[in-house]
Amino acid sequence: MELLDLSFFTSAIRMISPILLAALGGALCARVGIFNVGLEGLILAGAFSAIVGNYYSGSVLVAVLVGALGSVLVSLLFGLAAIRLKANPIVAGIAINFLVLGLTTFGLRAIFDVKGAFYDKNMEGLPKLDIPVIEGIPVVGKLLSGHSPLVYIAFLAGILLYIFFYRTVTGFRVLAVGKNEAAARSLGLKVTVLQYGAIVACGILCGLAGAQLSLGQVTMFTEGMTAGRGFIALVAMMLGQSHPIGIVGSSLLFGLMDALSIRLQGFSMPTQFTAMLPYIITIIAMFFLKDRGADSQLSGQQSSR
């Protein structure tokens, strides 16, 4: 087995989608001035709801929708705390992460009466999409074809978000809210509506990310199965400076590392060591971040000028 063969890149592309989807959601929140640390919790809520939807309906489409809905509900709770009650978004986000971790563990027992993980062989996973023309092209076909629909949706979402931010009026206003909320309010822009809109959209994206996790490879849910992907998404968002195309790039990097860590296990590297890879990259990425990220004009000291 080679280290970097075609299937390595195929798996990297598959690994990217949850990170990319969540990072895009986080970017939306960052762009309206809310730093959403609760991505991890939102993905987990999406993963669990998707399994519940799948189990009761038997339909993958319904499962994905239920996954998105579950995540949106948790996201709205976060929005309520951060926008309406003006809680510190970091504290609210961390609370969301712990809340969902506990809630899904409890849900496993209450709904499925199992501990740790739930698997049912009758559950159907996400289908693999074979793209007609591309499928036929030798290397590219194998690389780009045959992924779950959510993988394609993730990349599509990146492009759509780019068009939204930089081409549409509403997107322009969303950017304005994040840059200078006071100025946006003074213009009579509907700041709160835009913020809730971003929160809901973030919920949908994280829900899809969760569905990809629980329905994408093996159709099952395990406790805390996000395993820090929400935080990696947060870093991907910061590394991409909340710019959709930048985020696609940084998510690709993290997806590659994720795939690499799995591949290295095949080279009799200790799992514990390979599992560190994405996080080492995260730390290295931090060096390049420094004080960048979505810049907002908030600062502690005001100037009299």
Added chain:
Amino acid sequence: MTYRLEMKEMTKKYGEFLANDEVSIQLKKGEVLAIVGENGAGKTTLMRMLYGLEQPTSGEIKLNGKTVKFSGPLDAIENGIGMVHQHFMLFSDFSVTENIVIGHEPKRNGFFDRKEAAEKVKALSEQYKIHVNPLKKAGDCSIGEQQRIEILKVLYQGADIIILDEPTAVLTPIEVEELLKTIQFLAEQGKSIILITHKLPEVMKVSGQITVLRNGKVTGNVLKQNTDIEQLATLMVGRELQKLTDRNQLEGEPLLVIDNLNIGVKEAKPILDHLSLTVNRGEIVGIAGVSGNGQSELIQAISGLRKIDSGSIRLGETILNGKSVAYIRNAGLAHIPEDRYLWGAAKEASVEETGLMGYYRKKKFNQSSFIRLNGFRKLVRGWIERFEIKTTSLDEKSGNLSGGNLQKLIVARELGFETDFLIAAEPTRGVDIGAMEYIHEAIIAKRNNGDGILLVSSELTEILTLSDRIAVMYEGKIVDILDRNDATEERLSVLMAGGNENESSTKTTTTA
């Protein structure tokens, strides 16, 4: 005829506090109304009610004879009222065009049509003769240009009534001239302007009607031709202004001696260029100049906040260059900084703590590293009384004080060090007339006491009233030093713009 805008008996209560007490104003088409008053007189509250940011407790707003109610800024904007805030409401990362059209963006099939937006802005800018570069980033624009963006923004929103809140506070003299011209031009085009300010010379230049507020009440409503600056000041302050104490002639020995000071020699344009200056005991030396010509760097170099490349700074016998801030302050320097929030105070600290800054090092207030607060509280209370600083208690956050009151606290603190030498940088920025009197009086008293003072101010009137000698800075150099008796506003303006005194005074190139 009906007025374009009438505000009738507007009252606003915050708890028991009457911010506005039956205030009425009227405004016609093409008229400039100035609303003057000291800080806290209720000007801002009145305008916030007009702009829909506050709901009046009672009173009525009429537009063209019809009663209206605004629940938010959007209502006000839709009814043709625009406001240029004192602190600009700009998005520094956005282009000038984007800043102007936001909220009313031109669309094509739901997409933001930036091309059309830029064309619209260009047309608007030509129509009202307000020059901006539509494609520049707002953050890269000068303060004057940023203000022009704000004015164009309200014009773009279709405002007929334009509120300008303290528009000249941040501008250079040349920019002020331009702004006053713009205001007049807009009025000629049929716009109605409300000018909120406490700078009376500007009021006398552009406004037709003047309404004076004090403590939430209207104390005067006069036409420009029937009044003068003295009368307006009396209406504003509620008493006649005192004449400054006479200055006794002092022949002091040199105190602060700056010799051949250089900063930024490696850059394309040096920040300070072979600068030499002496301040004698019993003398106020004023530094005039358009901001950004090295004044800030000079102050920072003297007070030890910035490294110098070469040259020497002496205070009496002590050499200051290359020494720490604490050492320099110990050597006998106090410093009223130019930006009170950035250098002068910590917003989150209490009034007492802000006052304590620097004093905790003094033996009197420091007993083996424990602060002795008792004696200190008495000192701060004394300052509060002497300078009439309005604060609820010593524990109030300094950030909650109004700008003028915080400034008075900082001035009191720095004077309290009783040093031989004082740097007073913009000592009365954003401070009302009453407080300005106190501060000026205190600075003169310090001078008469035989201390040396270096005054840096962007207010030419302040420089002219206080200074014994006036040094004009231009591009890091002192281009000339005038005696107080030879200095006039015109001569200084020419020098400040980099013009040679011998050339005709009409050459005032824009350097801002």
